Amino acid sequence: MTAMKIGQQIAALRQGKAVTQQTLADFLGVSKASVSKWEKDQTFPDITLLPLLAAYFGVSIDTLLSYDAQLSAEQIRRIYSQLSKAFQTQPATQVLTSITDLTRRYYSCAPLLFEVGQLILNHFDLLPGKDASEKTQTYVTQARDLFQRCQQLSSDPTVLTKSRAAEAYCDLQLNQPDEVLALLGETATETYPTEALIAWAHQVKGETQAAITTTQAALYQYVTILLSQLTNYAQLIAGKPDQVAATEARGLALIDAFHIADLSPVLLVNFLISCASARAIGGATAEALADLQRYAALLETMTLPLGLHGDAYFDQIDDWLAQTDLGGQLPRNADQLLHELPNVPFTVPPLAALLAQPAQAPLAARFTQLKETFAHA
Template sequence: MELKIGENISRYRRERHMTQEQLARSVGVSPPAVSKWETGSSYPDVTLLSPIARALGITVDILLSFQEELTEEEVDSLYRELQGLFGRRGFSAGQQRCEELLREYPNSAGLKLTVGGLYQTMLGTLPSEELTEERVQEILRLAAQLYSQVRASGDPRYFAAATVGLAAFRLSENRLEETEALLDSLPKVEIDPNELYPSLYLAQGKSEQAEKLLEAHLFQLLRSVSLALHSLASLSQERDGTDRALF
């Protein structure tokens, strides 16, 4: 990962209307040392990171450009980027970019859930020579590991989706008791507030937010219908034959 300490020192020093000399005095170094930091000629000693951050009114994480979590908007943006990459350049390129992002944001539950979902849904972008049972299972195991990490994070925003994804994988392994336990751990919600939020947003004049939520809700419903039809077709194939399954 590229260090941007110098850029951050310069940026936050200027925002506080502080000269290089003033910052140098605050942390006990010479003004030329600060100048070298800001131009990238050298890095400050690790023992100076906390004093520099305090002088600039920021945290050490910000100074080091470390971002523990991504916003939901940032995760959505990365999802679109990754989806396009998988589609244009294939699974290997998409997986490589996913791994880079996971290293950069190791604590982002939203990113882990997104990558897990892409690993499952983008299997079709594997070249034919790689589309083996062993390779598919390897990818699905990676997705399951990510879902497990999301569940362990305790983030309530992503817990249910990660649980469903992990349950689907356990079901494919025929680990039925684990599948049932995972499904039983899901909160039982009888009323979906998303059905009311669009009306609230429209009344508040927030048409873009209402539209975004309605599209997401519609996609979720379509996915549920698709899964239900697939299951019904499979049952019909076994019980009634091909004609009923096709219907």
């Protein structure tokens, strides 16, 4: 795979045209510092600037990009980040055009297609469409097609496994449960984790640091997966108050033990909303309100950036996170997410009903104030 050296290409084209960085920056409407960072490969030009850059230098976009049908992991992370941020600064139709053009250009690059599919799933509510139903049908189907294309292109076991799981998620969103069971099977399969073997192999070779990093990465993933499963389980047992209480107690213990509020606050957000909803459905109003109070308190302490990271316990995972698919960034743009979180309780019917009660006006006002605060953040 040949890495795309667009920075070097811009520098060469600019020098060949005998123009300064400032002249190019003025033409594009960006700062000289931005051009300098591009040429040093420290940052990447916004996708929307590529046609303008190509026209300025009188070359094709392929030439500008030193086009290769395959992209590196770092290039894919940058593209995902740019498109995710674009929803805040560009019309939805323009973002959709960028997604479509990118997909066509790199239709043989399975890792990119997978991330584009994920991008669509994580943002389809922001894309053009007359209502939620139409958007779901249109864009989830589009994402599923990309995941199926990944399976046709790749023989990498990791890509195949992730693509099949993502395809199944799309089937669920499209209300096609039989397709999910046909694709993944009808019962949970036994898990044979390999991380312990990898860590052991590093230890035998005397590579203790690699063994520690591998084990920490595994623990980090298992903790987040367990909390996600408890989040989903709370909804499944919403009509069983005692089981919901036990599930929440175990989840909160896990959260406290691994400092999830600092490590991954967005993961805690989902758990609290799920428990609050399950409590409300089961008639445990006081407990549901307590969860909403915890949720509000969590939002009040949230600050950007919201990306994934380690902490004092998981002190060896930042480099590992940097080489994951999204490089530690959240699936949805953090700024956008922060603005949306205060409104979540009003979108969950059992919780919206609670907040509509006159006695809960102060709590509802607390969330409204958070929306206003984040809107100006």
